[in-house]
Amino acid sequence: MKIAVIGSGYVGLVTGACFADSGNDVTCIDIDAKKIEALKKGEVPIFEPGLAELVEHNAEAGRLTFTTDTAAGVAPADVIYLAVGTPQGDDGSANLSAMWSVVKAIAPHLREDAVVVTKSTVPVGTNARIFAMLKEFTGRECDVASNPEFLKEGAAIEDFMKPDRVVVGVRRPEVAEILQQLYSPFLRTEKPFIVMSPQSAEMTKYVANALLATKISFINEMANLCERMGGDINDVRRGIGHDSRIGFSFLFPGVGYGGSCFPKDVRALTAMSGEHGCTPAMLLAVDEVNERQKSVLSEKLAAHFGDDLAGKTIAVWGLAFKPRTDDIREAPALVLIRWLLERGAKVRAHDPEAIDNVRAELGDAIAYCRRMEALEGADALCILTEWKDYHSPDFAEMLHVMNQPVVFDGRNLYESERMRRRGFCYHSIGRPPVDGRKAKQGGRE
Template identity: 80%
Template sequence: MKIAVIGTGYVGLVTGTCFSNSGNDVTCIDIDEKKIAGLKQGEIPIYEPGLKEMVLRNAEEGRLKFTTDTPAGVREAEIVYLAVGTPQGDDGSADLSAMWAVVKAIAPHLREDAIVVTKSTVPVGTNATIYGMLQELTGRDCDVASNPEFLKEGAAIDDFMKPDRVVVGVRRPEVSDKLEQLYSPFLRTEKPFLSMSPESAEMTKYVANALLATKISFINEMANLCEKMGGDINDVRRGIGHDSRIGFAFLFPGVGYGGSCFPKDVRALNAMTVSKGLEPTMLRAVDEINERQKSVMANKLDAHFGGDLSGKRIAIWGLAFKPETDDIREAPALVLVDWLLEKGAAVVAHDPEAIPNVRAELGDKIEYSERRMATLDGADALCILTDWKAYHQPDFAEMYQLLKEPVVLDGRNLYDPARMAARGYCYHSIGRVSVDGRNGKK
């Protein structure tokens, strides 16, 4: 099939690349001339495992093209995907100005039988609005479908190629059949293709993300209580996770969720709920708990150092909001960094991928190191904020020698408290009793 994808951000680039990989002729369109020029040269604007190799291969074989020419890009397309940004507005709702601009731009150039598909996360009713806009702009009925994405940053290629399910919202069964044909290479293991109304499809995306965010906020609130009660949240997590009704997914305590989806989508669903005269009690709590959780490391540092961090040197491992991405949007690490700088502390940080993005935002306010162990030299404490595999098995003896004080605050519960105490560390984690094995040494 001939496909156009408008927007070469995270969702658009992954979508276009994966469709081209299954044999379709895909044109990715963006108004950012610098980004398109870079993509034509094989420069990928985001870090996502496996994406660069797939882009290069499909571009070389002629199935994947990049352009800033919207009319030329959509003119022959059977399916036009809209994957533009829908950032959070001041009131928490989604800002759809970019979406409306794209609809107006493509309307004069669409084939009569083209299917326009929203891939961006958009409020319920957006599909109907686009349908009305195209009807007015073209003078005919246009097929508009919704096809929400369920991609995890760091595993997006695998999620797209091996989806749990594909959800589409359509008005005509013929459109559903066309989209099912498009997705057929990815559904060969009997994964469901779920066709429903556009409104239900739009709602599905928000409800899925809000529920996953709820699980994270819930386990974090229970972790904080568990710590006060002298329990171990990891034991509790195992105790509940083996219940088949509950499971383990997204029940890992930490320093809060971030990224481009969960915070924005929870707030957008909250705004939609309020707009319909309903009270979003649980949604508000999920967001409030998460924002508080981003301060849990600051609270532990404050308590450990008696409220005085002036002149302290704090090492940070992990700046991205999660591993296998360079995304720092709503990252808990940046909340801690801002707090440390306000307290007069010096910060030195390591992250395998996110340093360029943090440097672009913070400049030289903090120090950066390409080597994780180098951050520890002379540091008063180490804070772990991102669950990168590179942090799981460090040389603890070398860490002990490098740190000015063997103090580790682990926001991802990577290490065993008893073993850390036996190694001579003062160790704080999430939802577990802190231990101190220093015995007056160092």
């Protein structure tokens, strides 16, 4: 098929590259001329494992092209995917101004048999409005489908190529057949292709993200309670996770969720609930718990050092909101760093991928370092992202280069008792702190 993808951000670029890789002719369209020129040169503007190679391979094969010319990209297309940004507005609802602009721009160039598909996360009723707008602009009823994405940053290619399900919302069964044909190369393992109404498909995306966010906020709240009552959240997690009704996924305590999806989608669903006369008590609580959890390490730091950190040097490992991405949107690390700077601390930070994005946000307010270099002269280390780079450091070297052997682990990467024996004062999430500073230091395990 001939496919046009409007928007070459995270979702659009992954969608376009993966569809091209299954043999389709894909044109990615974006109004950002610099981004399009970079993509034509093989420069991918985001870090996502495997994406740069996939883009390069399919561009060289002639199946993936990039343009700013909406008319040229849309006119020959069988299917047009809309993957534009829907950022959070001031009231928490999704800002759809870019979506409406795109719908108006593509309308004059649509073939009569073309299918327009929303891939962006949009409020319930957006599909219906696009349908009405295209009828007004073209004078005919156009096929408009909803096909929400369920991609995890850091594993987006695999999620697209091997989906656990594909959800489409359509008005006509013939449109579902077209989309099922398009997805057939990715559904060979009998994973379900689920057809529903556009409204249900739009709702499915929000409900999925809200439920996952709920699990994260729940385990974080229970972790904080465990810590105050002398329990160990890791033991509790094992105790509940083996219950088949509960499972282990998304039950890892930490410093809160971030990124472009969970925070925005929980707030958008909250706004939609209010607009329809519902009181979204659980959603409000999920967001409140998560925002509070982003301050859990700062509270531990203040309890340990006091609120005035002037003269203290704090190392931060992990800036992205999760591993395997350079995305710092709503990242807990930024909340902590800003808190540290306000209290006069010097910050030395490391991240395998996100340093350029943080530098664009914070400038030279902090020092950007190699992993072990960040620890030099540090009075404490704070771990915010569970990159594999941090799982097995040289603990003896850490003791040697740090000014004080104090670790605030926001991702529970290490075993508490081993950290005590290694000579660290170790604070984690949902577990009692340990202090091994009186033990013999410098030994290896």
